[in-house]
Amino acid sequence: MSLSVDVYVARAEGGIEVLDVPPGCSDAAGREDWRTEVWGSEPVRSLGARFLPRLATEDLTVAPDEVPAFLAECDLVRTRLARLTEATDDVGRADEVGHADDVRRSLDNIVDAARRASDIGGGIIIW
Numbered sequence: 621m622s623l624s625v626d627v628y629v630a631r632a633e634g635g636i637e638v639l640d641v642p643p644g645c646s647d648a649a650g651r652e653d654w655r656t657e658v659w660g661s662e663p664v665r666s667l668g669a670r671f672l673p674r675l676a677t678e679d680l681t682v683a684p685d686e687v688p689a690f691l692a693e694c695d696l697v698r699t700r701l702a703r704l705t706e707a708t709d710d711v712g713r714a715d716e717v718g719h720a721d722d723v724r725r726s727l728d729n730i731v732d733a734a735r736r737a738s739d740i741g742g743g744i745i746i747w
Contacts, residue, residue: 623649623675623726625733629742630684638745647733649746650726658723659746663707667700669693679747687738694731701727 624647628636641647650658658664660676671690674680682690697704705720730746737744 621652623652623654623746625649625730625744625746627733627737627742627744629740645732646729648726648729658708661708663704664697667696669697672697675746679745682744684741684743687734687743691731691734694727694734698727
C-alpha cells in the first residue's frame with residue numbers, strides 16, 4: 621500500500637469533502653512503511669517536526685489554519701533532505717539515489733497539495 625495526500629474543504633453541513641487530484645498533480649506521499657521509516661523517523665522528529673511524525677501512529681489531518689506551519693515544517697525537512705534520506709535508506713538497498721529521489725518526489729507532492737489547500741482555505745490529509 622501507499623500513502624496518499626489529498627486536499628479537503630469543510631462542508632457547510634459539517635464534515636469534509638476530499639477534492640479530486642488535479643490533472644498533472646500526484647497524490648503519492650510514499651510507501652505505507654514510510655509512516656515510521658521516513659516521516660515518523662528519529663531524523664524527522666529530531667528536527668522538531670510535529671506534523672509528519674504523527675503519521676507513525678495515525679493518518680495526518682492538517683487543518684486549514686495549520687497549513688502555514690505545516691509548510692514551514694516541510695521546508696525544514698527539505699533543508700535536511702540529504703541527511704534524512706541517508707539515515708532512512710533501506711538497509712542493503714542497491715540504489716540510495718533512488719530512495720532520495722522517491723522521498724524528494726513524495727515531499728514535493730505533499731508540499732504541492734498543501735499549497736493548493738492554502739490557496740482555497742482548505743486542509744490536507746495524508747492517509
